[in-house]
Amino acid sequence: MSVNTTTTADSQAPAKQGVSLPAPAAATGNVKIMRTAGAILLAIGVAAPFLSGNFLIFQLTMMMIYAIAILGLNILTGFNGQFSLGHGAFYAVGAYTAAIMMDQFGIGYLWTLPIAGIVCFVVGFLFGLPALRLDGVYLALATFALAVVTPQLFKLTPFEHWTSGVMGIVISKPDAPFGLPLNPDQWLYFLTFAIGLLAYVCARNLVGSRTGRALMAIRDNPIAARSMGVNTALFKSLAFGVSALYTGVAGALGAIVVQYISPDSFHFALSVALVVGLVVGGVGWLPGALFGGAFIMFVPNIAEELSKGLSGAVYGVIMILMMYAIPTGLGGLLKAALGALSKRSTTR
């Protein structure tokens, strides 16, 4: 049995399904709340780069990049029930694909994004094949190994010609095209914003589609899914591939925004951060990715401010306390709050 189903089974898009709410009126009320929240977020997102300094814009851009990566991880873990502690590896592959293409072949940065996505899709699909035979703890273990090994893989001598080994690759920051009145930071922000939006819409449609239902069926009961005619092997590998594609695109964007990559940028901590972001945002709740991204971008800084030397410990304590207090993440918390709210409005 996959043991994780208890959190994930009932935590999908509360807006769409209105999970176990008493009246349909309440459900539509929730949709309204969610839509309004979405519109407000969108407006804030568009306005933010004009109201904040360049460093904050950079941080917000990175936040969205992490959110895209977490979105990918969520498709795999939240909707297909497969763990990955190793998504930093796909992020790294995406980043290196983009960087090498720009550095060695002088290809335009926009073109590197889809190609990084495709490369990561293939890599993820291939890694998904052996992962098919693993579940639960074993998959966590294999992907943990992947995460720990990643920096060393990119240091290997046979690849040194491409990756420049430990030296890393420096990338120049692209300017805004078509003479748009934006500085490079603002342009990258909007590029990431657009890609993030596209990624979210695609993920949402994927989850709502026939394929999405097949993925969830596999998550909830692989054997039942198979006997209903779902090709579990194909869909599980596909989920890995799509998930890696998202994370890879995020990695490519990350490389362009940070302007520098080296094997040690993709330390084990990156993979950990992505998992933490996923859990904080809510496993199986797509908008949670944004909150997860915000958490892993800003909470370490807050922890740093609370205690200079002990930031890691503060971060760890926050993580553990969250697991005790709200194990379903912000998604679960929000859903519970909305549920309570609509229950009260119907009883009135």
Added chain:
Amino acid sequence: MELLVQQLVTGIATGGIYACMALAVVMIYQAIHHLNFAQGEMAMFSTFIAWQMLAWGVPYWLVIPLTVVISFAGGVAIERLVIRPLGDAPVLSHIVVFIGLFAIINSLAGFIWDFTIKPFPSPFGEGSQFGGLISNHQVGMIAVTMTVLVILFLFFQYTRVGLAMRAAAENPASARLVGIRVGWMIALGWGMAAAIGAIAGILIAPIVFLEPNMMLSILLYGFAGAVLGGLTSPTGAVFGGFMVGIIENLAGTYIPEIGGELKLPIALFLIVTVLVFKPTGLFGRTVVQRV
């Protein structure tokens, strides 16, 4: 030929460390069916405690038992305070908590003892045996690992507590019915795993030097050993640990692409290969699933 023998011996010696780590991992896996990703950090912290006591001038023969006892208490405390309240939470929650522990212990060690690399004296002194073939420390590592193994074997085979622990791991419900306090048996398992980890840390520290991040790759090799031998078999884990040590050294020597210090991908390769072709490991039991 001499190179081969040399590498085999080195492999067995480092394999002993991996065997200890693998054993600690398997002990906790047996008790709670989760992999403790913070195992390496716990061992690292224990090693720092030992280092601190040495720095205060406590004699070595006293440092080791003290460290083992403190680590044991620490392991029990972690189980009681952090892991037990989790109960039957889903796997992902457990993983996040382990990672949280990882971050906390790592950061604490860095805060208390900072991140500079520290030399750690070998408990067996300098010098070597058999005409320079094997250093005293390596002989000591192999001997200590073997001793730990024998003690554990006797403990689990012939003592009441050992049998009770096995019963609690095997079938918690029935064990509780015959009067075994399953919760405390699990805590005991954590304590013992922490103590074994402490020994592994003290043995490996003279080789890799002491610093807060020293255990991450060791833990990975430990995992590889545990997987190779089978996560359900302590004997298998030990065998697996030795095998990983030997394979790592031979591959590092004879496959030029891998080179000296970049041997970590071997662990990934081993883990994935074993999990794909024989997920139960060499000695593990097959766990049958019900629909």
